[in-house]
Amino acid sequence: MRLSRRTRLAGVALIAASSLTLAACGGGSDDKSEGGGGGGSTDKVISVYGTNPQNPLIPTATNEVGGGDPLDNLFSGLVAYNTDGSVTNEVAESIEPNEDSTVWTVKLKDDWKFTDGTPVTADSFVKAWNYGANPKNKQLNNYFFYPIKGTDEVGNTEKGSDTVSGLKVLDDTSFSITLKEPESDFPLRLGYSAYMPVPDSAYDESGKITKEYGDAPIGNGPYKLTKSGWEKNKQISLEPNPDYKGVHKPKNGGLVFKFYNSTDSAYTDVQSGNLDVLDQVPPSALTTFESDSAIKAYNEPGSSFSSFTIPERLEHFKGEEGELRRAAISMAINRPEITEKIFNNARTPASDFTSPVLDGWTDKVPGNEVLKFNPDEAKKKWAEADKISKWDGKFELAYNNDGAGNKEFSEAMANQIKNTLGIDAAPKAYPTFDELRTVITDRTIKTPFRTGWQADYPSMLNYLGPIYATGAGSNDGDYSNKDFDKLVSEASAASDDERYKLISEAQSVLLKDLPAIPLWYQNATAVTTTDLKDFKFNWKQKPDYYALTK
């Protein structure tokens, strides 16, 4: 009797335990069988580092790299970017401006198809752009449409209209874009993923892009999703699109974006040969990656720009006094020392407000000596400013603690400022990026704060206008200078040498006013397995995925 009672009890416990386990495993089993075919069968499939996309894979909704990298390979826009940042017509046959570059007429090649077989028409572009600009659709990339007439300054359609008035379909293969202001480099923008065309099958009856489409987008790019496609928490698998007619024809058998929790574990996987490409080196490996014989290492200046912004409204940082203090602080910072000691040369000291990878860039912008470490001159300028109004209080530098290296460089910089100028300077930590951005956005922050810019398209003007023009969307410090605004809009309308001259002049204005203190350009770093070939960074600090081979 006793035995049977105990057996019964054990039985209950066992059933309870196993049902828990079974319930836990039940959901996974069918996912696993689906995943089996992922990535195709040839050994020429290249595995690359990725993260789980934060948004549905819709061109106008994706604004971070986890989704952006796969999207760039799934879609082709009007133009394609070459490795050096110049553009070539892709789906566009021609993109022609009127005489003052305010109206652009786009003609499409007529033989492009989406991977569902439907043709890429003028409507595929115009409808997608209207969708992105309509605030009802909650698309994070709506600001890309702000140059177009019929949108407000953040890119929403005006007065809640469903369509942008500056976009007109002329016929099946041509449409026109009317801009608010002349812009001679407008076509440079058009290779960005926010401007990609979307097929009709993406929309439901009410005109919304469906969830199913966001999970498995149909594009017109060099690659298409494999049958397994986007496996949540696991990977996104792409295979070459046989109908693709553009300039980025895949040279490999496909791409698999494998998802990682950290770059550390991805680095380990490259070392052990389980991952072919990791396009950013974890901080823990920065001192060793270039001498690691198990991998191939890449390290060169890139396109992302780091600075810290001193808002115009801060006490002591206005007018002539502000100008002197800003210059003094800039000259108190020893950039080469920080980039070497803290970033192990994975940053390059800045000599302007843009990036060395861009066409027209020069390190000889007049006035950029203010970015050189010069303690004597710094002290002198600070003393001059003190004569206008005596400095009191503390110089604080706000940063977000969830970004690698932020704490270290903010501390080092505060120390340099403190030692050179003899003032009380200290870093001020915000635990997360979104907390810092919140106080910046609602203008309650009382200190200078770190800022950065990753360009949307390869033009120096993209580093200037959106950040420092009066009232611009990313003008976090509320900087305003009429001369600068004028030079930027003139440069927008000009071309070639004239344009670069105007950009240089605009930058000289910034170097005098220093609305933000330029710090460094982030280097593009990457590691690959030793058998991977044809790795090259493009202007976005990303490998040209289509060209990779093994």
Next chain:
Amino acid sequence: MWWYVAKRLLQTIPVFLGATLIIYALVFLRPGDPINGLIGNKPVSDEVRQAIRDQYHMNDFFLVQWLYFLKDVVTFNPDFVGLDGQPVFEKIRNALPVTATLALMALLMDAIIGIVVGTIAGLRRNGWFDSITLVISLILLSIPIFVVGFVLQFLFGVKFAIFSATVGGDWTVGKLLLPAFVLAIANIATTTRLTRTSVANNMTADHVRTARAKGLPEGAVIRNHVLRNSLVPVVTYIGINLGSLMAGAIITEGIFNVQGIGNLAFQAVNRGDAPVTVAVVAVMVMIYVFMSLIVDLLYAVLDPRIRYV
């Protein structure tokens, strides 16, 4: 006994309500706006920001947010999505199997190694085996888990390439061996110490002496009279551990790139993703509660004097 089980299951309801309410309050108190994290340095219109905040009820008081959460859970709403627009239930269903397997494997390693070694040490108290186990378990207890993790990963994953260095999305039991061992290490030490002390104590108990005196063979004495009594505290420890193993997997999952619950929780907290954070923590709490129920039921198997009425 069935009444006891039903009663315990009913008790999970207030536990679930209380735990999720507390977490909602905590997420609500967190400063910053998750939408700003989603957007980055780029501008976005107030209309879009407000529309997204409305969609996730972020403008409501946390009690109201919590009620929305309860409604989604009770109705099993497939449109219950995290900030990234992915259904929360699907995320958990994808992440749970790998973490459950990892935790069960760690638990098995812990139980087998810990009980066997602990029993031997306890039977030969103060002998050389006992001393060596004591030293080793002290070392294991004092090394942080990420040190053990990175070192073992480098040695066996990269250098000698015996095990797979990371797990990734295509997980198998074989790939999980190394991370499970790392996860089990600290617990093995505790289980060993616990078993050893318990066995040693029971060896000198009155009923064991009686059993020996009536001429029972030594093997039977140890099996039926020493071990069974010694295992009550050990089972408690190991059982409760499964819950903490599931939750404590965050570090191990990070090192070995396991796309499990720990990783999901970590990223959700980082992003301020309230729906996912609360749902994941609720699942962990539930697992914890069920495990302690199973432990309680196992007591009766080990010790017939314990009755559930």
